[in-house]
Amino acid sequence: MQKLLPYATFKDERGRFLGITQDPWGEVNFIETRSGHTRGNHYHKETRELFFIISGEIEVSIEDVRTGNREEFVGRKGDMFVVDIYEKHTFFTKSDSRWINMLSQPIDADNPDFHTSEQPG
Template sequence: MEKGFELISIQPYEDKRGSLKKILMKSQLEGNKQIEEVYLLYSENGSIRGNHYHKKTLEYFVIVSGKAKVALRNLDKGIIEEINISSSDNLILKVPPYVVHAFKNEEDLPLIMLAISSKEYNKLDTDTFKMEILQ
């Protein structure tokens, strides 16, 4: 993971009913990491989410509907990357600690993202450190 983040390709199971996408399995978790929080993000046109990093938290993001402009910055190596991910790409974005991440919806339709986190949000200990990389 030279860039600090990982794009994980998934192969949906499809039949006449539709498709099934496995997002995360226990075997994919690193070391003693566990899942403490799962949530959906709904973002309107022009809105930006993130622009922060974590020191302890590992996160996975999946575009459920729409398309996101994603900016990532590896703080250890200083590498900055911008990519676009849509729901049809069948990709999971894995963001480890010390990788700044931000998401922008530049489309007219709402962006819906599934987020999976190894640490439950706690307003007294957020493990969230602001750093603007996307405007």
């Protein structure tokens, strides 16, 4: 898991510009989740994901299923991070939350890259 900073920021009397990423992404999603709900709880073998928290607080749990290494933190407004392949990611919303999710490739509806077993195989 890699935490990211904006590639650019700019603020004037009109408001603020925040550059999220200049990397190519294959799918972009807007997510709204009510407080007290869980999302994710899976990993991908071929797909990286970028998450950008617009509002709310989200408990983030990351586990590399190959090594067992774990990381946990609370994501808040403006936080941005990338989940790499084989990193099981689970999100629990501590408050109503809005976030952007970008995938390195579109999800194939016929063969989705979602895995839940503890051992990659």
